[in-house]
Amino acid sequence: MSEQVAVQGQTKQINLLKVLGPVHVWALGVGIVLVGEFMGWNYGVGKGGAFGALISCWVIGLLYTCVAMIDSEITSTVAAAGGQYAQAKHTIGPLMAFNVGLYLVFAYTMLEAGDVQVVGFLIQIGATDLLGTAPTHWEPWVVLSLAILALLNYRGVFMTLTVNFWITFIAFLSIIVLFFGVKPWSPGEILLHKDLLTDLPYGWLGVFAALHFGIWFYLGIEGTCQAAEEVRSPGRALPLGTITGIITLLIAAALTWYVAVGLLPWEYVGWDLELAPLYDVAKISGSKFLHIFLFIGTLFSAIASANGCINDAARAWFSMGRDRYLPAWFAAVHPKYRTPFRSIIFLIPIGIIFAIYVPLAQVITFSILSGLLNYTFMPINMWKFRKMWPLGSIKRGFIHPFHPLPAIVLLVLCIATFFAIYLGYGNQLLAMMLFYIVASLWFVVFRYKYVRRGDQFTMPWPKPLGY
Amino acid sequence: MWASLGWISWAVSAVLILWMVWDFLKVNRSFGEDVLLSSREGVDELFADSGKARGTER
Numbered sequence: 001m002s003e004q005v006a007v008q009g010q011t012k013q014i015n016l017l018k019v020l021g022p023v024h025v026w027a028l029g030v031g032i033v034l035v036g037e038f039m040g041w042n043y044g045v046g047k048g049g050a051f052g053a054l055i056s057c058w059v060i061g062l063l064y065t066c067v068a069m070i071d072s073e074i075t076s077t078v079a080a081a082g083g084q085y086a087q088a089k090h091t092i093g094p095l096m097a098f099n100v101g102l103y104l105v106f107a108y109t110m111l112e113a114g115d116v117q118v119v120g121f122l123i124q125i126g127a128t129d130l131l132g133t134a135p136t137h138w139e140p141w142v143v144l145s146l147a148i149l150a151l152l153n154y155r156g157v158f159m160t161l162t163v164n165f166w167i168t169f170i171a172f173l174s175i176i177v178l179f180f181g182v183k184p185w186s187p188g189e190i191l192l193h194k195d196l197l198t199d200l201p202y203g204w205l206g207v208f209a210a211l212h213f214g215i216w217f218y219l220g221i222e223g224t225c226q227a228a229e230e231v232r233s234p235g236r237a238l239p240l241g242t243i244t245g246i247i248t249l250l251i252a253a254a255l256t257w258y259v260a261v262g263l264l265p266w267e268y269v270g271w272d273l274e275l276a277p278l279y280d281v282a283k284i285s286g287s288k289f290l291h292i293f294l295f296i297g298t299l300f301s302a303i304a305s306a307n308g309c310i311n312d313a314a315r316a317w318f319s320m321g322r323d324r325y326l327p328a329w330f331a332a333v334h335p336k337y338r339t340p341f342r343s344i345i346f347l348i349p350i351g352i353i354f355a356i357y358v359p360l361a362q363v364i365t366f367s368i369l370s371g372l373l374n375y376t377f378m379p380i381n382m383w384k385f386r387k388m389w390p391l392g393s394i395k396r397g398f399i400h401p402f403h404p405l406p407a408i409v410l411l412v413l414c415i416a417t418f419f420a421i422y423l424g425y426g427n428q429l430l431a432m433m434l435f436y437i438v439a440s441l442w443f444v445v446f447r448y449k450y451v452r453r454g455d456q457f458t459m460p461w462p463k464p465l466g467y
Numbered sequence: 468m469w470a471s472l473g474w475i476s477w478a479v480s481a482v483l484i485l486w487m488v489w490d491f492l493k494v495n496r497s498f499g500e501d502v503l504l505s506s507r508e509g510v511d512e513l514f515a516d517s518g519k520a521r522g523t524e525r
Contacts, residue, residue, distance in 0.1 A: 013505040080508040127469070135469035140476035147480040154487050229508065322506060332503035334494060345491055348484075458508035 016081060017338040019158045020231040025224045025241025027165035028311065030248050031304035032108075032220030034171050035115060037249075037256040038298045040364065042277045044213030046270025047424075048206035050197050050261040053270075055207050056214030057253050059413065064218040066410035067375055068246040069400035070382045072239035075225035076397025078459060079234040081340075082319025083225035083312070084374055084381070089323065089456050091384045096377065098325050098443045099436055103374040104226075104316040109347055110367035111220060112309035113354035116142045117363070118302040120355075121275060126295045129283065142355050149307045150348045153314065156337045157230050164307050167300040172252060174297025178282055179255045181290045182263065190285065191262035198266060211420040215368050217253040220305070221245055222374065226312040235397025310344065310351070317343040323456045325447065365425050369432045372421070376414040379407035388464035 044053040071084070080086035085104055089097035120138030128134040135141070152160045182190045200206060224242045231237040260269055260277045263284060269277050282294030318340030321330030334341040354363050386403055400406060422429050494503070 012502055013507065014502060015506045086508070133469065135473055137473055140473040140480070143480045144476040147483040151483050151487060154490075319508075322504075322508070328504055329500075331506060332500075333506045335498055335502065336494075341491060341494070345487060 014333045014335055014338065016230050016333060016340070017157065018230055018232050020161060020227055020237065022231075022237040022240040022244070023165055024158075024161035025227055025231060025237050026245050026248070027161050027168050027304075028227055028308050029221045029224035029242055029245035030172070031161075031164040031168040032111070032223045032308035032312070033218055033245075033249055033305070034168055034252065035118070035301040035305040036216035036219055037175060037252045038171075038278050038301050039118065039276045040216035041213055041253070041256070042260065042269045042274055043272070044210035044216075044270070045261070045266050046272065047202065047213065048208075048210035049199070049201040050257075050266045050269070052200055052202070052207040052210045053214070053261075054257055056210040057217055057257055059211060060214030060218060060417070061250055061253065063375065063410060063413040063417070064221055064249070065246055066406040066413075067222050067378060068242050069406050070378050070410065071222050071225055072242045072398045073396060073400045074381065074385055075228050075238045075242075076235045077394060077461075079228045079231075080319065080458065081226060081229035081315040083228065083316065084222065084377065085316055085319055086228070087225075087381055087385075088377065090459060091381050091388065092377075094325070094448060094451055094453065095440060095443065097323075098320070098447075099440060100374060100377055101316050101320040101325060102436065102439055103370045103377075105313050105320075105347070107367050107370035107374065108220075108223065108309040108313035108316070109351055110354060110363045110370065112146075112306045112313065112351045113358065114360055114363045114367065115302045115306035115309065116145050116351070116355045117360050118275070119145045119299065119306070121360075122279075122295070122299050122302065125275070125279075126299070130292065130295065139356055143352060145303060145306065146310075146348060146352055146355065149303070149310055150344060152307065153310045153344050154334070154337065154339060154341055157227075157311065157339060160307060160311055161227075164304050167307075168304045171297045171301040171304060172248065174293050174300075175252050175255055175259075175278065178278060178285075178290055178294055178297075179259055181287060182259055182281070182285055184258070191259070193262045196261060196263075196265055201266070208416075208420050209423050211417045212368070212424060215371070215417065217256075218246070218249050219368060219371050220308070220312075221249060222371075222378075223308060223312045226315040229315075235395075239398035310347070313347050314340050314343040317347060324450045324452055325443070362428070365421075365428050366432065369421065369425075369429060372414060372417060373432075373436070375410065376418075379411040379414075382407045388466070389461060390465060393465070394461045 044056050074087050078087050078090055085097055085101035088100040120142040123141045124134045124138050152163060184191060224245060225238060228234050228238060256278060259281055263281045264277060268274060276298050279294045279298045282290040317330055320326045321328055330343050332342045
């Protein structure tokens with residue numbers, strides 16, 4: 001384990017530890033997202049039918065492939081905690097960076113709250129199904145899971161993401177085992193696609209509305225770059241972890257859709273009260289082993305997601321504190337565990353309050369909207385990045401192909417998805433926009449004077465083209 | 468049984484959270500802000516030949 005204490009004048013310098021490898025990056029990205037294969041995506045089936053959800057899975061898969069490519073290139077050069085926030089302050093400017101930092105913190109904190117809520121509900125459902133008796137209250141399990149994950153995060157990033165790797169791997173394995181367990185080589189025996197698949201029930205407008213829920217398949221993969229300051233070799237590990245992560249998710253999404261719509265009618269899969277379709281598929285498959293394994297997989301996916309979200313939200317908050325976008329107090333690093341311990345401690349109560357008092361659909365919508373705003377920033381960021389530092393001017397760990405095509409595709413798909421969300425959650429979208437406008441005004445009027453602009457440009461790059 | 472497990476969960480959560488708060492206060496008292504806030508954005512070996520980060524000895 002590398003020791004990162006350097007002497008700067010008389011003061012010991014304490015940095016985050018560089019101990020992570022590509023496996024941890026994969027565990028962070030896929031860990032946050034995989035819960036979306038177990039639940040949430042299925043509400044898209046309610047909007048657009050089985051094929052509508054599949055089309056949305058592909059279209060949003062394309063959106064996230066663009067996100068992963070763009071993120072991999074920029075993060076492989078901006079090796080700093082804070083991910084897209086650190087990118088924004090280097091390529092665009094303080095106001096954009098402040099907003100992107102907030103998008104990240106909100107997206108992850110809300111997702112974390114939703115994840116632990118799901119843990120509480122799953123324990124009730126699993127106990128009823130498997131033991132015949134269930135706890136009356138889900139809240140103790142929510143707080144217990146958050147307390148354990150907070151402690152893990154507090155005590156070190158290496159153990160946090162090693163645990164995340166194993167639980168994410170088991171959750172992914174459960175999808176693979178379920179796929180083979182329903183005998184896809186023998187159509188009609190267990191899988192009944194021929195009988196269950198229908199035309200688009202609400203036409204192409206339904207497909208369009210389903211885009212909102214296609215995001216669940218991949219929401220959070222961009223979180224890999226929050227680990228930039230803690231990986232041993234960002235130039236290699238981040239692109240490798242992110243690209244293998246998105247490939248894993250594309251495979252998991254395809255298998256999930258195929259299995260779920262082959263065993264359950266689309267009306268049931270897309271029903272508002274259907275929490276975990278893959279678990280239900282395992283339940284009706286007739287195999288006790290699959291039933292138990294999918295319960296464990298679903299539970300682990302929610303825990304892994306919350307774990308990764310605590311990690312990422314704290315890094316973004318910490319980075320903003322370090323640059324004085326927020327009080328510098330938040331930028332403290334634990335001298336022993338080398339974690340942003342004040343940011344972790346500060347955000348946990350917020351997660352607990354939202355998990356216990358705000359309905360699941362609301363917290364997830366807040367998370368998705370913040371995530372989408374972040375993706376909308378990415379194409380602008382990419383254009384500016386390539387324009388200011390063209391290929392060859394600085395060393396890149398990864399160069400994404402076909403620029404500017406991925407940026408254009410990403411921007412178009414983001415606008416289309418915003419419109420799809422507006423159709424179903426217009427009020428939340430407008431409320432969220434209003435919140436970010438008010439926060440921006442606060443930043444400009446009250447906070448910007450504390451930002452030390454010269455100090456925050458930390459990458460050893462030449463002056464940008466044209467300056 | 469579930470009622471007891473629920474209470475045990477609350478108790479374990481309280482112990483874990485209190486431990487973090489205790490450690491948090493201990494660290495804040497034992498170290499000055501100049502040490503705790505000394506972190507700087509680092510650079511990777513990818514850029515080793517490109518110079519060094521502002522304020523970071525390598």
